[in-house]
Amino acid sequence: MTNENIIEVENLVKKFGKFTANDRLTFQVKKGEILGFLGANGAGKTTAIKILCGISAPTSGKVSVAGFDAVKHPEKIKQNIGYMSQKFSLYDDLTIRENFRLFGGIYGLSRKSIRQRTEELLKRLELYEYRNRILEALPLGWKQKLAFSVAIMHHPQVVFLDEPTSGVDPVTRRQFWELIYEASEEGKTIFVTTHYMDEAEYCDTVSMMVAGQIRAFGEPRELKTEYGVKSVNDLFIKLARN
Template identity: 65%
Template structure:
């Protein structure tokens, strides 16, 4: 399988990754959803969404607040049982094999999600521990990770005293510490300055190069451009799904901002 991606330029800017239009064998899809639906009483939060995500792909999951992104993501993570439809994550069924799904995914939420009263190393050790990694494995990988993040001098620093950008990079690294096949990122860069955001995306690209599929929701349209493909959710349905380039062509828009606006202004559900 070949994912062609234009590597980050020297100045740090990313061009949009472009997937060649080619047939990919079914086994290459790590996320497959077909008519996935979630209803809460009369309210249909997610309405028959269908999409596939390839291994190693960076898949942007966009939509206004209340569009149903979070509900969809929770179904994919095995946190919420769908009302109808089919979906497999890393080959596991979202109805029956939620435990296997959990073993194979990483997750980072919009809320910062490490323990602030634990040190950097303790956080890594804890999360490694609950994924069942051995102590030795944890020690080796933690060492490597701390060097990569430039946090080596800070392994005994309480996470609460790190700057937000570092915390977020650390949270991401912890989310993929157990080498999952997919990592779900729920608005991971909220409240972070643009420079740190770009550094954060360096990490995402690195993970993707290592074969980890990245499923990311975001509100930042510049971030949307960094994704290989984007889906746009409006009122519980996927209204558009393509590469950023193609989407801009399709909607005759100059930027993703315009594409988003074009799609989202028809929304009936307002943000929450």
């Protein structure tokens, strides 16, 4: 982690009619930082992520991601981030290699760099020999690791992961976190949501949203001391219930 801010959010407000989904959010995320973005269902996480990814405009406030303003240059943001979720990942009826080629092309990589990155990333996952397999029949854990590799293929500065480990077995879930650590050590900023509270403990920083507001933001260790709780799970229950 360095001191350079990659995400800067100031007084972000998003309203849908009379409903305020994001209520004056202010926070910064540094280069290489792993931020756990937590909150109950309906707390406003997805709304905030959509704005940070440049696919939804804020009602008011300042949002900058990877040096680009979310209102003025949302297209620039899209080129500089990676995104994966349980809901949207890869194409089941394409092979592993075809998925990499497709997404590499969408990200505007040259043929040569697509070939190099595909080989490099698949070898790191020890899946290179399976590159011509159709995705459909592969285990979910493989698919999630592949989806993550595709999301970092174009060397994005920020990677957004929306419940990336949902339903994944406990061993693969942890292997997935090792991929997150590696990406963070390469200087990528990781923005991750999860319902597994043990995973929140692996983050450098956690943000806790309740009813559209950020109620707690900081290092897991410090927050646990501050609120006098043993785990982030207890912290979550304490804050979300109030």
